[in-house]
Amino acid sequence: DGGITQSPKYLFRKEGQNVTLSCEQNLNHDAMYWYRQDPGQGLRLIYYSQIVNDFQKGDIAEGYSVSREKKESFPLTVTSAQKNPTAFYLCASSSLGFNTEAFFGQGTRLTVV
């Protein structure tokens, strides 16, 4: 089945640690995105990528890093510089173009302990 797979579903991080969230898609989409969702805040764009080996900052990129070494994969690293990392993280992909709908993964819930 085509789709987007995020792993893990739940992740616990100790303060000061870096953690990496995985996102893989088999939809052959060029564009991939990471969003952060906080209660009552909607979704905010962290990073996006339109082509392999290139990515752009979104609205809240500070404390996060990404890579796009393969078309299918767009991992997100939450670094220790992110002051408030506890949130629900959603990965998405789409064809290029502002008129295309995005397809979303089932999300990773990150909690700092």
Place this chain on the structure above:
Amino acid sequence: AQKVTQAQTEISVVEKEDVTLDCVYETRDTTYYLFWYKQPPSGELVFLIRRNSFDEQNEISGRYSWNFQKSTSSFNFTITASQVVDSAVYFCALSEAGGYSGGGADGLTFGKGTHLIIQP
């Protein structure tokens, strides 16, 4: 800058009632798309509809209908004869032709969502 406002944080209705979710947007672009997504408790966002800025025709799909009015910058979503399975968080979103890089796939600007509760 672009902005999407969903003023209704939470709506609770009894099953079979009709319910309208409001969405108001702001953009300087003349070319843009509006979207509605549904987020069930599982967490994954599900695409419902897309509408471009040049097409103000209302759309009906089964129990769902959408009313796009450029004059009031609104793109409202109505569920007729609501069902318990409609319970979810609904997001309205905007994509501009300008965007971050001038027309590519730059991501969506989302409203804060409306939590819809359908009681049996």
